[in-house]
Amino acid sequence: MFKSRNEAGKLLAEEFKDKILDDGNKVVIALPRGGVPVAYEIAKRFVLPLDIICVKKITAPKNQDLAIGAVTESGEIYYNKELVSHFGLNELQLRRLTNEKKQEAIQQAKLLRKKNSPIDLSGRDILIVDDGIATGAKVKAAIKLIKQHKPNQIQVLTPVCSREAWSDITNTVDDLLVLETPHNFLSVAEFYLDFPQVSNTQAQEFLEEIYFLTKDERKYEQIQKFECEDEPVRKVRK
Structure with a gap:
């Protein structure tokens, strides 16, 4: 049992500090909104850049607590095929539900980022953070998006994770770091x-x-990239 999201973030940072310690290449990605306070504590302790990937759950008709999938702000989609089949959703219904949630994710991303640009994830070591993983739908959609950016590695950190989600996710990332299952x-x-x-x-x-x-x-790194376009970028501590 955790007192709060912030406390859970501090516990994650302490428990997995050896895996989080920065070599100048790590980026923390929070899944809003619940994942932001957890990710904040990790980013603050290790002075790591923090960004978001907005993911919205696609919920079952007449059951807003049951996620049948998820969609990111960029349109990457994860569906639980068994649940989609169980509820008898046709392609048109599924597309409508997905488009609605995608627009919500886009608006949320604009609101939370304000005028800040997304961090370039290519070649980076990514730490995806959420306040907990039940079905894993949101995390799976986020992983799908991040992999398109060709990161160096992906770690998922969360205070608590269902055993079903653990089994689904653990082989899709480099590390799944959890305090309780x-x-x-x-x-x-x-x-x-x-x-x-x-x-x-x-x-x-x-x-x-x-x-x-x-x-x-971050400003220093952008200068280095500009000056050394044809050479490997020297990573600096964030």
């Missing part, structure tokens, strides 16, 4: 004492703090 898993909320909804304002504040904490290092 309980036998009985109904929802992420049951593993937190304090689990309020994270507001857009709160998420923006966390992201902005890390942005200003690391902005000088």
Whole structure:
């Protein structure tokens, strides 16, 4: 049981510090909005750049708590084929549900990033962070998007993960780092004492703090890339 998302982030940072320690190549990716406070604590401790990938769950008709898939802001999609078949959704229905959620993800990304550009993930060591993984739909969609950017490696960090999701995800990434994998898993909320909804304002504040904490290092790296276009980029600590 975790006191809060922020406490869970601190526990993750301490437990897996040897795997998180930066060599100048790591980027933390939070899955909003619940994953942002968790990711913030990791990024703050290790002074790592923090960005987001907005992913929206595609929920079953008449059951908003059951995810049948997920879609990212860029349109990468994951479907649970068994659940899609169970609910008898045809292609038109599925496309409509997916498009609605994609637009929500796009709007959320614009709102949370403000005027900041997404971080280039190519060749980077990516740490995907969420406040918990139940079905794994959101994480799977995020992994699909990130792999298109050809990162060096992908790690997923989360305080708690269902055993079913663990089995589905563990072989798709380089590391799946989890504090708890309980036998009985109904929802992420049951593993937190304090689990309020994270507001857009709160998420923006966390992201902005890390942005200003690391902005000088990011500017330096952009200069290095410009001056050494035909040479390997020297990585600097974020």
